[in-house]
Amino acid sequence: MPRGFFITFEGLDGSGKTTHLRLLARTLQARGLPVTVTRQPGGTELGDQIRALLLNSQTQNIAPLAEMALMFADRAQSLQQIIEPALASGHIVLCDRFTDSTEAYQGGGRALGSERILELHRAVCGNRWPDLTLLLLPDIDSSLSRARRRNVHQLIEGVDENRFEAEQRTFYERTFAKYREIAQREVSRVVAIEAETPAEATVEAIQERILKVVEERLAQFSG
Numbered sequence: 001m002p003r004g005f006f007i008t009f010e011g012l013d014g015s016g017k018t019t020h021l022r023l024l025a026r027t028l029q030a031r032g033l034p035v036t037v038t039r040q041p042g043g044t045e046l047g048d049q050i051r052a053l054l055l056n057s058q059t060q061n062i063a064p065l066a067e068m069a070l071m072f073a074d075r076a077q078s079l080q081q082i083i084e085p086a087l088a089s090g091h092i093v094l095c096d097r098f099t100d101s102t103e104a105y106q107g108g109g110r111a112l113g114s115e116r117i118l119e120l121h122r123a124v125c126g127n128r129w130p131d132l133t134l135l136l137l138p139d140i141d142s143s144l145s146r147a148r149r150r151n152v153h154q155l156i157e158g159v160d161e162n163r164f165e166a167e168q169r170t171f172y173e174r175t176f177a178k179y180r181e182i183a184q185r186e187v188s189r190v191v192a193i194e195a196e197t198p199a200e201a202t203v204e205a206i207q208e209r210i211l212k213v214v215e216e217r218l219a220q221f222s223g
């Protein structure tokens, strides 16, 4: 591979993106491809500290602009320390969330708007955008109930990543609407995955669709 290939996974909390990212990583690795897996916020020493600060429900009164700036501080570190070196060495980078999350959550959910996020992206990340973004869009209620179940398990294990899940439903409605807006704007980069029927919503069916898209894009990229 001449240069790496950058894939991000996006969606609401509980949308299943982390499960699908891991399944895809396993399949690609089994085919002998070099894969780097990371997530935002987190993945670096600094990023893990930013993650703990931002996601802990004990952290209160973060100004929306401070929240946005911290997401980009994490991203700057992740790009320099993980993503750019991995791409330069020809890896397929699978990243759980990237700037679309900031646009959806801070731009949409916190109502900061897209423009500010995109300007900050240019300042911090330059022209670096994913080659492909897989946006998982199960309906809001099933995403949120899955996220809440997961948080209860995490709390039992002593991990508190509850701050965003404590938001009102209207916050998630704005976030979800912004994700759809991004998908409509970024048609060549973002592939939205939605299930029309319960049969299409199984982990196996969704992973099959994801794999098909990734295989097509990788073939176009190398061909």
Ligand code: TMP
Residues within 6 Å of the ligand: 013, 039, 040, 041, 055, 071, 096, 097, 098, 099, 101, 102, 103, 105, 106, 164, 165
């Ligand atoms: P997750 O890693 O479990 O998906 O959780 C990350 C949380 O942080 C999730 O609620 C979304 C939120 N988030 C933002 O609000 N903005 C961002 O830019 C990123 C990367 C995450």
